[in-house]
Amino acid sequence: MAEVEHDGGYGGRCPPYSFLDESLADGYTNLVMPANLFQFASVTKTYGHVRALDDLSLTVPTGAIGLLGPNGSGKTTMIRTLLGLIPVDRGSGEVLGMDFRHRQLDIRRDVGFAPEDECLFPHVQGVEFVAYAGELVGMSGGDALQRAHEVLDYVGLGEARYRKVESYSTGMKQRLKLASAIVHDPQLVILDEPTNGMDPAGRNEVLELARDLAHNKGINLLFSSHILPDVEAVCDYVVVLGRGKLLAQGAIQELKQTHEQSFDVRLKSDSAAFTQHLAKMGCVAEPRGELLRVRIPADKSPQCLWEAAAAERVQIRHLLPQRSTLEEVFLNAVERP
C-alpha cells in the first residue's frame, strides 16, 4: 500500500479554520476542528456475501480529500458510513470527532451532502429548495431563507433563484445541490460525482466552487469522482479504495513521486541514433508522443544521456525526471494484486 507520511495534506499549510483560540475566530467560533476529518478502525460491512468494506482502517486529515475507486470498491458504502446511515458489522470510527455508530444525527448536522442523483422535485423555486434544505437541518424559516439567498449568490445562481428548478441546466442543478449542501455552513461537504454529465464550462464552475470552498472558505471536502483530473484539480489528498480495502492514501503531490532513474527527454532532431546509442549503454528508451521516456540502469547517472547526445550530435531541448500522474498512481494501486 502506498501510504505516505503526511502533514495533514497541506505541505505545512495550516487549514484556515483550525482556530485554537476562539476569540480570534470571529465568525468561525463553531468550527473547532478535530485533528482528523474521519477515521475508520477495522470497519467491516457486508451485504450478504459481498464485503463492501473489508477490515478497513484509515485516518484521513482535514482538507480537500479525493475518494477514488472503481465501481464496487466501497466508496458509496464509505459515504453512507460517514453519514451514519448504515450500521457496520464490525469496527468503529469517527467523523469530525463523533462516533458514527452513536451520533449519526449530530454528524449529519455538521455534514453537507450533495448526492449524485438529481434529487430535485419540480415546481419549486431554487431559493425555496435551498431554504427547505436549511430548514430540514434545523434552521428557522427566516434564517434558512436569508442564508439560501446568500449561498445562491455564492454559487452563481443569484439571478436564477426564482426560477423553477426543472428549468435549470445540468450545471445549474449541480450548483443548486451544492448550495443546499452548504446552506447550514457544514464543517464537511461530501460531493458525490459532482461533475457527471456536465459540459466543460459547467464542470469548471463546479470545480472552481469546490476548490474555493475547500481552500479559501475553510470547509472540508470529500470529493468522490471517477474523473481523476477533477480530483486532482480540487483535492490535496486522495484515498483509493478497491474491493472494500484501502489501496492507497496520501497527499497527491507525494503520491505523484518523481522517478530517479527515469526521464522524459525531447530532442531537436531525429531520435533513432540517440536511442540506439542509449541501448548500447543499457538504457531503455520508449517514445511517448513528442517525448522519449528513458530508463537508465541503476548503476548509471543521468550524465549518460548527455554523453549519448554528444556522441550522436543531437540537441536535448527538454529533460525532466519522470513524474507519476494521478492516473498512474490510481492504476498502480488498483491493479496491484
Added chain:
Amino acid sequence: MPIFDQGYQHWSGHLAGHAWRWLAITRRGVRTALQSWPVRLALVLSWIPALVLTFVLCMWGLVERQSETIATLRPFLMGMLGRPVVAGPLEYRADIWTLCFHYFLAWELWFSMILVLVVGPNLISQDLRYNALPLYFSRPLRRIDYFLGKLGVIVGIIGLALIVPSTIAYIAGLLFSLDITILRDTYRVLLAAVVYGLVIAFSAGLLILALSSISRNSRYISLMWLGIWMITGTVSYILVWVAQEQRLREGHFGRHGWFSEQFLTTEIDFEKTDWRSLISYTGNLQRIEERLLGTNSAWRKLFDIAPPNTRGSLLHRMLYTQHPWYWSAGVLLVLAALSACTLHFTVKSLDRLK
C-alpha cells in the same frame, strides 16, 4: 453575475433540536398543497357545509330563545322537528346539535376523501420519482420524522377542512345561543368533531402514505385510493342491501317493508352482528363518528316523540351503524398497522441513497 462575486460567509446561527424537525416537512407540504388550485377549490367547497352548519346552529339559537325573528318559520320547524322539540327546545338542544354535526361530518368525510385524493398520492411517490429521499435522509432526520412530516400534511389539510370549520361553527352557535349552559350541553359535540377529524386524518393519512410509497406513479395511487374509498363502500352497500332484500322477502313485508317500523326494528337488531358494513372504509369511519357523537341516542330520542307515520324514516337513518364500534375501530387499527408496515418496508433510506 460571475461566481464568487458575493463570496461566502460563515453562518453561526442556532439550529433547532430534533424534536420538531418533522414540522419543516409538514409546513412545506401544506404550503405546496395550498398552491394547487384543485386543493384550494376542494377546501373552499368543504367550507360550504360549515356555512350551512353555522347557519343552522344560529337558527337553532333563535329557536331556543323563541325569537320573533323566526316566528314565521315556526309551522315549518314544527313539521320538520316535531312540536315537542320546538315547544321545549332546551331539552333537545344536545340532540339537535349532535344531529347537525352528524350531517356536517358526513359531508366533511366526503370532502376529506377528496382532499386526500388530491394531496396524498404525491407525498412520498414524488420523492421516489425524483430520487429526493437523499435530500431528507442525508440530513439530521430519522425516518419517523419524515413520516410524521408527511402525515402532518394530511392532518393539516383535514384540519383546515373539518376541525377548523367545526370549531368556528360551534363558536358561532354558542354566540347565537346567549346561554352559558349550552357549553355544558354541547362541549361533547365539539370534542367529538375534533377527535373524529383526527381519526380521519391519521387513518387516511397513514393509508395514503403507505399507498404513496409503493409506486412512483401518483396516478396509480389515486386509483388505489378511489378503490379503497368507493369500491369498498359500494361492495359493502350491495352486500348489505342483498341481505336486507332477502330478509324483506322472507318476512313477506312487500315493498312497504322499508317503511315498516317492525321490519326496520328487526333490521337494526340484525345489523348488530352483521359484518358486511365492515368492508366499507368510510363506513367504518362513520361508525366511529356515530360512537363519538352518540348519533343513535339522538335519533332514539327524536324517535320517541315522533308521530307514528314518521318513525320509519327515523329508524331508516339508524341503519348501517349498528355493529359494535370496536369492530370498526379494529378494522381501522389493522389498516393503520398494515400501512405502518408497508412504510417500514418500502421507504428504506439506504436503498435510495446512491
